[in-house]
Amino acid sequence: MMDLLYLLVWLVVLFNVVAILMILCGDADIALQIKSKFGKSVESLAGQVVWITGASSGIGEELAYELARAGCRLVLSARRTKELERVKKECMLRGSVKDEDILILTLDSIDFASHKSAVDKVLAHFKHIDVLVNNAGRSQRAEWMKTALQVDRDMLELNVLGVLSLSKLVLPHMAERKSGHIVNVSSVAGKLGAPLSGSYTGAKHAVQGWFDALRVEVGEKNIYVTNICPGPVFSNILAVAFTENAGEELKSQMNPNEKRMKTDRCAYLMGVAIANKMWEVWITRNPVLLFCYANQYLPNVAKWMGCRMGLKAIQKIREGQN
Ligand SMILES: NC(=O)c1ccc[n+]([C@@H]2O[C@H](COP(=O)([O-])OP(=O)(O)OC[C@H]3O[C@@H](n4cnc5c(N)ncnc54)[C@H](OP(=O)(O)O)[C@@H]3O)[C@@H](O)[C@H]2O)c1
Known part of the structure; x- marks a missing residue:
């Protein structure tokens, strides 16, 4: 009996040591790290119709390449049609997709009146939508x-x-088919309070809340909801980020030496999360990953740590200058 107890204690200790090492050395939460090694591959999405908004640059663009390589059929949306055409060409070079497998659909996320006809165009072209990736967005400083x-x-x-x-507009179609997947590109700012990004933090928390509420409602209809929370990633996001003044763009450029995740690595991990229909994933290097875990399991300690570290130290981490 005592032997069994010792064994159990050792197993618990071992489990915790492995978990802590995975958090310290990894660039994603433990579940996603495990799925990237032992779960379904991105290639398992081959043939699926995936609609990516914000596909004209950054994370959305790289996700398009990742999914094109996997053999997905794609709808690429954003406002800049020329950039979407460039991304489409690159998708065809990198993947085994044909011209008709990629639909360019110019779309402004805030022109709500145009969304219905956009959905109709996608359905007219592909007849169905398997995955909608809500990726378009802007940050703030x-x-x-x-x-x-x-x-x-x-x-x-x-x-x-x-x-x-x-x-x-897409969900009723998915409900009718009894199949579908909504993927939201949130942020770790959707989990933690990111100083100097109050409106962005609030917006990403709102998306998480809205879709966490939806998940169980549509689960019975075989529709999945995935919230993806990346940390700092190389992209165009700081150039066009909001500031404190309406209509103003930050116009800041990222320095390639900063400690941000490479865009293609982020896109690959997103592909794994989509292929495995994961509920929520955190994609980020340390120390941000550690903060995510601390905030989830020891919220008061994490908030105390944040206040002790202060604005400058947190900003350095966010901007990859630590
Ligand atoms: N990079 C990061 O560190 C990071 C971290 C966490 C989360 N994220 C999230 O990742 C997502 C993608 O951002 P990113 O980093 O890849 O930035 P990005 O390079 O600036 O890409 C943003 C995309 O959103 C599109 N977009 C912006 N406003 C739009 C509008 N009104 N209508 C339609 N499309 C619009 C842009 O296309 P057009 O300008 O052509 O319209 C562009 O394709 C965002 O939701 C962002 O919040 C990024």
């Missing part, structure tokens, strides 16, 4: 107290209402 209410409003329109509008 601004002091909370100085941020104009109009900026909060604009952020909610793009990063929340745009996502809700398109999803609400």
Whole structure:
């Protein structure tokens, strides 16, 4: 009996040591790390129709390449048609997809009135939608107290209402087919409070809440909901980020030496999360990954740590300058 107890204690200790090592050395939460080694591969998505919004640059663009390589049929959306054409060409070079397998659909996420005809166009072309990836979005750098209410409003329109509008039009089609998958590109700012990004943090938390509520409702209809939370990743996001003033762009460039995740690595892990229909994933290097775990399991300790570290130290980590 004592031997069994010792064995159990050792197993628990071993389990915790392995978990801590995976968190310290990994660039994604433990479940996603395991799925990337032993779960379904991105190639298992071959043939599926995946609609990616915000596919003209950054994470959305790289996800398009990852999925094209896997043999998915794609709908590429964003406002800049020329950039979408460039991404389509590159998808055809990198993947075994034909011209008719990739539909370019110019779309403004906040032109809600145009969303219905966009969905109709996709259905007319592909007859169905397997996965909708709500990726289009913009970030922010601004002091909370100085941020104009109009900026909060604009952020909610793009990063929340745009996502809700398109999803609400695609979901009935998925429900009718009894099959579908909604994927939201949230952020670790959808889990933690990111200083100097108040409106962005609020918007990403809202998306998480909205879709966490949906998950069980549509589960019975065989529709899956995945919230993806990346940490700092190389992209165009800082160039066009919101500031404290409405209509202004940050126009900041990322330095290639910064400690951000490479865009293709982020896209690969997103592909794994989609292929394995995971509920929520965190894709980020340390120390941000450690913060995510601390915030989830020891919320008061994490918030105390954040206040002790202060604004400058947290900003350095966010901007990959630590
Ligand atoms: N990079 C990061 O560190 C990071 C971290 C966590 C989460 N994220 C999230 O990842 C997603 C993609 O961002 P990214 O980093 O790849 O930035 P990005 O390179 O700036 O890409 C943003 C994409 O969103 C599109 N977009 C912006 N406003 C739009 C609008 N009104 N209508 C339609 N499309 C619009 C852009 O296309 P057009 O300009 O052509 O319309 C672009 O394709 C965002 O939701 C962001 O919040 C990024």
